Amino acid sequence: MNSLLSLLPYLKKYRKKIFIGYIFILLHLGLISIYPLIIGDAIDKITAGIYGSPVYMDILYALLLTVAGGFFLFLTRQNIIVMSREVENDLRFDFFSHLQKLSRSFFNKNSTGDLMARATSDINNIRNFVGPGIMYSLQTSTRLTITLIILFNINAFVTLVALIPLPVITILVYKIGKFTFKRSLKVQESFSDMTAKVQESFSGIRVIKTFVREKFEFEQFDVISKDNFKKNLNLAKIQSFSFPMMFLLTGISIILVIYFGGIRVMVGQMTYGNISEFIIYLGHLTWPMIAFGWIINLFQRAAPSMERLLQINNSEPEISNSSITDYEIKENEIKGEIIFENLSFKYPGSDNYVLKDINLKINRGSSLGIIGHTGSGKSTLINLLPRVFDPTEGNIYIDGVNIKKFEVKLLRDIIGIVPQESFLFSNTIEKNIAYSDDKPNPEEVLIAAQSAGLYKDIINFPYQFHTILGERGITLSGGQKQRTSLARAIYKKPVILILDDSLSAVDTNTEEEILNELKTIMHNRTSIIISHRISTIKNSNNIIVLKDGIISEQGTHNELLTKKGFYFDLYQKQLLEDEITNT
Template identity: 45%
Template sequence: MKNLLHLKKYLFRYRKNLVYGIACIIFTNIFAVLAPRYIGAAVDLMGESFTMDMILRKTGLYVLFAALSGIFLFLVRQNIIVASRKIEFDLKNDYYAHLQTLSRSFYNNTSTGELISRGTNDLNAVRDFLGPGIMYSINTFFRLFFAVIAMLLISPQLTLFALIPAPLLSYSVYRIGKSMQKKTRSIQESYAGITNLVQENISGIRVIKSYTRENEEIERFRKLNEEYYDKNLSLAKLQAMFFAFLTALLALSLIPVIWMGGINFIEGTMTIGDIAQFVIYVSMLSWPIISIGWVTNIIQKAASAQTRLNEIFNAKPDITDSTATEPPKEQSTSLLSFRNVSFSYPGNETHQVLDGISFDIAKGSKVAIVGATGSGKSTLVNLIPRIYDPLKGSILIGGRDIRTIALSELRSRIGFVPQTNFLFSETIANNINYGNKNEETDMVIEASRIASLYEDVMGFPDKFETMLGEKGINLSGGQKQRTCIARALAWKPEILVLDDALSAVDTSTEATIFKALLEKLPDTALLLISHRISTVKNCDTIIVLKDGVIAESGSHDELLAKNSLYAELYNQQLLEDEISSLN
């Protein structure tokens, strides 16, 4: 239950609503407990000489107090339930905002379906606790408090008989509540599994259909859904047994009340009106006592849900802004510098992906990185915007260690196009303009021209207002790549990183894009990863990586003259091109 303490800051934020709600709970219970007194008085009047006016007066007061109780109950819901919705709103915003701060390593180890489940199903369970859970818990306490006082004023002996089931009830709530919590957590985990499967299947529907795996995926879903169904049914049976047990216990508690009340009436210590009041009070306690089980279930669900949510809220980003700041270390013409950088992925520290990498990139220079698959090319460029931090060495931009630059400032200076293209289900214009906070239309057009996308877009019926499907499904592979390049160019970054971002375009378009980059962004430093020699040969410097170290570097002609690793890659690619042309 201590996990629910995370919610105290939200409860404090809406303390006025909660205080007003609690005050209304007190008033609704005061009026609810006072009302039966007039029923008892009306019943006693019927044993004497009475007029209809006297009966109507008593019943009228009963109706008035019952109506006042109902009005305050409405105000209870307007304060506590409304507060729970406001807290749910804040929780969802905080949850989503926190997800935006987490590092890539977190998402590498957590499935999308799990995050969606926690942000929907678990948050709803917490909301139920904050609303009905709190409201009925407080209402049960005051209903029991005021009703028991009213019963004691009528007959302490009869009150004792009415409360005989209380210890058994408390023990039952405790034991069954623990079982409910285990079952609830298991249900929430099953729901997360279903959500993850659905998300994966919808995202990968084209692969599923290509391999005719529809029936197998339907069977996977059926098994998960059956497991989820069985767990929910098991919990429902436990709840049904609990509520049935409580109802039976309350019904049985009326037997000694009526029996002892009858004896007291015969002895003249109680009136029929007193007995009528007492039966009403015992019945009035039925829902609060039964609701103990329901509220217990809500609290158990919320405790399990908040435990899962706290796992997310307690996750910390690996990469954060440093409190340290420093001026440029040196006066240098280098815009970007690697100084003896080494890196290993978390959890696999024994394998160094990069080892002792050092090089400089000047403002406006074009540098290519080539090498075999797994040589560390993508890892190297991921260190520049601090997707990861190096284990050893340092990376400088303008002479400053990037760890002393605020993340927002650092990343605003870098245009990054990763290997995997991602486009939002938005217009082409909004996708290109995504990182451009000024939202200038001219920048969108200019960026699309540099990326050789403009003519393609103008051929669409809605041009730049063309809506893209999920992940840009209605664009070709080359158009997706060029849209992503245009997005990186729209804010005119100081450093442009293209991680194999031209693989889906032909060599002619590739040459056009490269030429436009040189003409339109002469001051932008370009760091290019590519497997095509035709792409990289016009760069100022080519860095060849092998097994995480720089094997050689220089211009295209210089490297060919060395007749080493780069020359081998070049000759191999020439041979592949010749074979391809013959075929």
């Protein structure tokens, strides 16, 4: 329950709106608390035989008070409900902003569907508590206070009799609240599972259709959906029990008032108008009693949702700036010399080293080719450079400075990576290429597209650079997606460019054109190229062969051929494949 205390900074930000809203609540309740007295007075006048103008004036006053009270209720909602929407927006912004700071390992452990559920359903539960929850809490407590003061002034004994069911209501609300909290938490967890399943199915729809697994996926979703249904039903059963009980207990209060109040009328201690006032005021109390149960329900649903939100917001990124960060390092001073010193790495939770005792120097402005079997540690090695992960042992230096001393943002700014799997956004080609820039430069976009060998395809699109790509770039071929991803890295003009097997989907002629362009673009810049094709890396200044996480061979293309090791064997196989293909 203490999790909801985390909302205090947000409420403090909008305290002015809450205060103004409460002023309107007082005005609203003050006005509608007067009209039962006017109704009672009118009834007493009628029972006394007074008709005509005095009674009509009472009716007019009651109508005016009701209309004015409704107007102030409108202003109340304009302040407090709008405030809750603003808090909801702030919560969602802070949640998304925090997610952007977290390390990749966090996203490896948490599914997209679960994060989406927290950003939507959980935040909506919190918003309901902040808006209607706060508004009805203020209304209920204030209305209860005003109404009880008036009732005690009319007749203290009858008021005490009417309050007999109150302890039962309090116990009922407490018991129901405990059940609601537990079941609400289960509902939110189940909703996360369902959202994760839907997101995964939509993302993999092409695979599902290729393997004709629609029926299987539907059956799996049906199981998760029914589980969510059952948990919602269990929660609804608790909620459906509370409201009728509230009506029953307040109904008992009205019966007690009519009975004991009627006795007081008979002995002359109360009037018919007083009985009418009591019944109307008890009607005013009926909603607070019901609202009290509803507020507890909102509270019990918001608390587990806030806990789930805090689980994310309290997560700290594993990679961040620290006390050793040197903020004096400037981007224009970085030349691009890279040194891997006694570097070893194993993934968190694993005992097996992916990389072992790597010692390597990449001179400024030079190119390094990396080749090796699948799983030899090639991608892992280059992921350590922008600090996606930190080495388990050893160090990495750029221009003689340990990369841990660089600001994380600066370090990643100077590195351009073209990953194995090209991810494109549902936006124009231009904005995908210029993703690193808030305001795309059309000339630079054109140059990047030409350098990546993409321009010849773009000019055939209906809207050329303004063509909207589908989700994840689904409207492009595999080769076009890779080249768009490459153009995006080129546009960034990084000090260090890394190609992680990112030309695998292009033909050899296009690959050669792109590599020739990169020589010009990467002049005086450092480049690292990972590939399974020797043709891609043969012109690199230095080539390393990774095998089982260690550098098994190193040298230029010609030097490695003379060693007649793994590199030589692979080269011979690929030459043979090319000969067979050409014949």
